[in-house]
Amino acid sequence: MDNLKRTPLYEVHLELKAKMVPFGGWEMPVQYGGIIKEHKAVRERAGLFDVSHMGELLLEGPEALAALQKLVTNDVSKIGIGRAMYTPMINEDGGTVDDLLIYNLGLNRYLLVVNASNKDKDLAWIKEHLTGEVDVVDKSHDYALLALQGPLSQQVLQSLTSLDLKEIKYYHFAMGAVAEVPCLVSRTGYTGEDGFELYCHPEEAEKLWRAILDTGRRHGVVPVGLGARDTLRFEACLALYGHELTEDINPLMAGLGWTVKFDKGEFIGKQALLSIKEKGVSHKLVGLKMIERGVPREGYAVAVDGQQVGWVTTGSYAPTLNANLALAYVKPEYAGNDTELDIIIRGRELKAQVVPKPFYKRNK
Template sequence: MSTTNQELKRTPLFPVYQKYGAKTIDFGGWELPVQFTSILDEHQAVRTKAGLFDVSHMGEVLLKGEGAIDSLQYLMTNDIRRLSINQAMYTAMCYPDGGTIDDLLIYKLAEDEYLLVINASNINKDVKWIEEHVNSKTTVKNISSEVALLALQGPLAEAVLQKLTSVNLSEIGFFHFLPKVDISGIEVLVSRTGYTGEDGFELYLDAKDAESLWDKILEAGKEEGVLPCGLGARDTLRFEAKLPLYGQELSADISPLEAGIGFAVKVNKENDFIGKEALKEQKEKGLSRKLVGIEMVGRGIPRHGYAVYAIDKAEPIGFVTSGTHSPTLKKNLGFALIQAEYASVGTPVAVEIRNKRVEAVTVKTPFYKRT
C-alpha cells in the first residue's frame, strides 16, 4: 500500500484496497489502485476470464424535467432523441470550435430523466458547463458522491454475476441496462457497457453498498479466476480496443472527429448543438489531422506526447497520444494524431524516443477485437 495522502479523494471502496493488496497512485487527485497483483495478470484475466474494477471516481449527473431532451440535444454531438428508455448512448460534448469538453455515456432512465456518466477529472468543469447551457425547464443534479460504480468485465462476467441474481442477465443487450436489479440483496443499475473491449457490466449503486457488492462478486467469481483489477490493466485493455482516453486522444484541442469517434457526431441532426458548425466544416473540408495506430519497428515504447516524424521531414507531423507494450499482441504500439496525408496504413514514420528517432509504421486499429 502506498503512503496515504489525506488531500487525495477516495472512493467508497478505498477501505478494501489494503485487504486485496492494492498498490495505489495519485490519479487526477484520487488515490486509486494501479494494480492488485500485476498489470499483466489483471489484463489477461479480463481477456480470458473476468476482472472487477472500482471506477467509483467517475462522475454521475442527473438531468430531469420536460426540457431535458432539448438541453441534451443542444449540449451533445450525438442524437439523444434516438435513445429509448433503458438504453445507453456514447457521445461527446464540445466547445463552439469543435474541441472536446468530454466524452460520456447517457442513460435514459425515464421520459424526462437522464443519467450522465462523465470523466472524473472533468466533473466540476462539466457540471458548470451543463448548468450554464441547459434551458429553464431542466434541473441538473451532481450525484457523484452518492454513487459507486463497479465494472465486471470479461468473457465470464455474465456467468459470475448471474450467480448473484434471479434476473436473466442474457436479456440485457449491449448498451442497454436494467435500473433496479437485486444483486444479492443490493439494488443495482446493471448496464451492459464497459471500457475494456470485452463483454461485461457496469454496476451503479448506492455508495454505502459498494464494499459489500465488491466482496460478493469476488467470492462468486473465485472458481472462474476473477481478479480485482486496477487502473494499469484498465488502460492497457482500453488501449488495445481503441477506446479513447480524455486528456490523451480527446481534449479541448482535439475534436471527436480527429479522435476517430465520428460515429458519435451527428452533424445532420435537426437540432443545433454546440460545436455543430465547426464539426460540420471539418467533415466537409476533410480533416487535417487523423488518429492512427503505430507499431514500433525499432526498439522503444511510444509514450504520450512523443513527437512523430515523416521519414523525409525535419519538423514533426504530429504526436503520440497513448502508447504501451500490448500484453495481448506482445508488440510496442501507440496512437498518434498526425497530419492526414501520412495517415494511410503502412506509412513509415519515426517516433522521437530519448532524443533519437526510432522507426515505426502506421497500422490498422483497433489493435484488438473480441471474436
C-alpha cells in the first residue's frame, strides 16, 4: 500500500489490530472486530469512526453565497449560520461531479466537505467556475474528522462536553470543546442513526478518539471501520459516490430531486436537468430484495425475460434486516414496488422484488 495517505489515527488503528485497506487514496481501517458485530453496535448502542480522509474546502468572500448558488443544485440561501446542507454539484450535462455537505460558518464563509477521492477534482472544478469576489482554499490538512453514531451517541458525548447537545438539531452544528479538544460538533452522519461528526485539529484527534472510546466503553461503544460504514449507509439507502452517483448519473435519476431547486436562479447543469425532467429519466434507483438465495453485488445485471433492464449499484447482506438486498438502476417501467426482476448472479437468473426505500429507518 505504497503512496497511500494516512489519517492522524493510523497508529491507533494498528494498535487496535484493525484490518487496513486502500480507499480513495488512503490507507483506512475496514474492520476491527468484524463487520456485522460493528454494524450491530451502531444500530443498538454507538460506534466511533475515523473519517478523516474526507476533504474540507473553505469558500469565502463577499460573493461566496452567489458563487455557491451557481455551483450546486440546492438552495444555499436557506442555510442559516450554524446549519449544514446536503447537495449535489453537477456538470453542464447534469451528471454528478460530487455530493457534499456545506456548513455556513458565518461572515461569508462556507466549509465544503467533499468525498476523499474527489477532493482534487472538486477543487479544480470549483476554481474553474468561480466568479466574483470569492476564493476557495483546501483546508483538509487542518481537520481530522471523527463520527460517533448510534442511539447512545448523545449520552456518551454529553459527558465529555459542556455544549447542550440536545439543542443541536439535525443538520445544525456548534463550536465547543469535547474532552478539552476544540471542535465543530455537527449533528450529521452517514449511518441512518442519530449521531455527531466532530471536526478537530489533526494533532488533537488521538486525544479525542481515546476519550470517546474510554468514556463509551461501559456503554458498549466500539471502533467501526469502513465495512460496517458501508452496510449501515446501504440499509439507510444513502448514496455513495462512485456507486449510486457518478458523472453519468444525475440527481433526478438517483431520487435526489428534493435537492434540486429550479426556482433559485441559474446554476450549472440547470438546463440539462430541466430537459431530463421534461422527458423523464432513463432509469430510476430502486431497492431490491432477493426472493431466491443469492447475494447481489455491484455491477450485476438486472433483467426481465433475459433482457437487461438495469444494473446493481450496491448489493449486500443487510444485518439489521437479515436479508440480501440491492440498490439498482432500472428502466422506469420496472421501478414499481413489488415488480419481480431477475439479478444475474454467476450466470444464473435469480428472482428479486422491488421494495420501498429506505430499507431501514430508525425510530426517532
